[in-house]
Amino acid sequence: MQLATAGGQDDARARLADALVAVGSGDRRAFHEIYQRTSAKLFGICIRILGEGQDAEDALQEAYVNVWRRAERFDATRASPITWLAAIARNAAIDRLRMRGTRAAAPIDHALDLPDDRPRADALLEENDEAARLHGCLGELPDRDGALVRTAFMEGASYPELAERAGEPLGTIKSRIRRALIRLKDCLCR
Amino acid sequence: MPLTEGDEVVAGEHALGLVNEAAREAADAQFAAAVEAWRARFLPLLGPERAPPPQIWDRIVARLPANDRGMRDAARPWRLATLAASAAAAVLLGLLVLRPDGQAPAPVPAPQVAQTPDTRVLVAALTPERGRGALTVAYEPGSGRLTVTPAGFDPDGRTPELWVIPGDGKPRSLGVIGADAARVLRVADDRRALIQSGVTFAVSLEPAGGSPTGAPTGPVVMTGKLFNV
Numbered sequence: 001m002q003l004a005t006a007g008g009q010d011d012a013r014a015r016l017a018d019a020l021v022a023v024g025s026g027d028r029r030a031f032h033e034i035y036q037r038t039s040a041k042l043f044g045i046c047i048r049i050l051g052e053g054q055d056a057e058d059a060l061q062e063a064y065v066n067v068w069r070r071a072e073r074f075d076a077t078r079a080s081p082i083t084w085l086a087a088i089a090r091n092a093a094i095d096r097l098r099m100r101g102t103r104a105a106a107p108i109d110h111a112l113d114l115p116d117d118r119p120r121a122d123a124l125l126e127e128n129d130e131a132a133r134l135h136g137c138l139g140e141l142p143d144r145d146g147a148l149v150r151t152a153f154m155e156g157a158s159y160p161e162l163a164e165r166a167g168e169p170l171g172t173i174k175s176r177i178r179r180a181l182i183r184l185k186d187c188l189c190r
Numbered sequence: 191m192p193l194t195e196g197d198e199v200v201a202g203e204h205a206l207g208l209v210n211e212a213a214r215e216a217a218d219a220q221f222a223a224a225v226e227a228w229r230a231r232f233l234p235l236l237g238p239e240r241a242p243p244p245q246i247w248d249r250i251v252a253r254l255p256a257n258d259r260g261m262r263d264a265a266r267p268w269r270l271a272t273l274a275a276s277a278a279a280a281v282l283l284g285l286l287v288l289r290p291d292g293q294a295p296a297p298v299p300a301p302q303v304a305q306t307p308d309t310r311v312l313v314a315a316l317t318p319e320r321g322r323g324a325l326t327v328a329y330e331p332g333s334g335r336l337t338v339t340p341a342g343f344d345p346d347g348r349t350p351e352l353w354v355i356p357g358d359g360k361p362r363s364l365g366v367i368g369a370d371a372a373r374v375l376r377v378a379d380d381r382r383a384l385i386q387s388g389v390t391f392a393v394s395l396e397p398a399g400g401s402p403t404g405a406p407t408g409p410v411v412m413t414g415k416l417f418n419v
Contacts, residue, residue, distance in 0.1 A: 040239040083229040131234035181202035
C-alpha cells in the first residue's frame, strides 16, 4: 500500500506542477484544474487560521489570485506544488488575521490540544501519521516551546509580539524558538 | 557542502514567518530546499480540508487581470505539449522522417484559428549519442514560448539546463529544465532572434540551480537541430 500511495502521490504532484507551469502562461483551464484539486486544502487552511466566516472566504480568493500572479515563478525543482500553494494560502490568511488587530496583546495559548481535527475517513494514512508525529514532537518540547512555535505559525506573530505576549525578553524567545526548531527536526527525523 | 545547523534554523524561522529570507530563498537552492522541508513539516498544522462555497470560484475569476489571454488560448500550451510528446514518441520509435528541406511530417493537430500573426511552431528532437532518453523542444516564435518535454531522461542527480547554440558557436542558456515533466519557458526578447530553423539545442548536466558561469560546466548529454513543422 505504501508503494501505491507513493506512486499516486508522485503522479498527483507532477500533474499539479505541470498545471502550475501552464497557469504561468495564462492557461485558465489549468488554473481551474488547480482550484478543483486544491481549494479544499487551501480553504481548510484559511478556516483554521481565521475561523468560520467571510474573512476565510476573502482570504481564499486572495490566495488564488496570488497563485495566478505568481505561477510563472513556481519552480518544481525547488518546491512541491502543495507546500507552495499552502504557503500562499497561509500568507493570505495571516494578512487578514493581522488586519483584525485584536490579538496583539493576547497571552500565548498554552493549551497544546488543537481543536477537533479528526481526519476524514478517506484521508491518506500518511497524512494522519504526519499530523500525529508533529503533534507528538511539539508536545515533547520543553517549557511550552511548542505553543510558541504554533503561535508563530498559526497567528503570524513576530518575535517582538511573541516576547510581549509571553512576558519574556526578546533574546529569550529567540533562543527558545531556535532550540525548539533543532529539537523538532531531530524528533521528526527519528 | 550541507547546510550548517544555524542555516537550518534560519530556514525554519523563515518558514514560520519569524524572519524574512526571501532573497536568500530565491538565490540559494540548498537553503530553498531546507525551507521547503520545514514547510512540509508544519503543513499538518494547517489541516483539515474544507470544501469552499461554490460561488468563490466566480469571484476569483472576476478578479483576474483583464489583459490575459483567457480561454481561447488556454488550449495552446497543452496542444504544444501534446505535439512535443508525439514528436518524442515518434523519435523513440524511429518513425520521424526528416526530408532534406527540413519539413517534418510529424502528426500535427488541426490548424487553429490564428489569434496572433505568427502561428508557426518549430520543433527539435534532442537525442544522446549513447544511451536512453530524448527531449523535444517546441518553439512558438509568435509568443516566444518554448515547451520542453523530456522522455525517459535520467539526469543522474544533476540539474539539466537547456542551451541554444547559434551560428557563432557560443551556447546561450535558456534555463533550467525538468527531467520528469514538461516545462514551458518564455524566451527573453533579446534571445528570440537566435532561435531560428537550423539552430542547435543542447542539454548539459549542471549543479543545482544551473550553471554558475553562464556557460555549460557539465557534460553535454543531448543535442538536436530545430526545424519548421
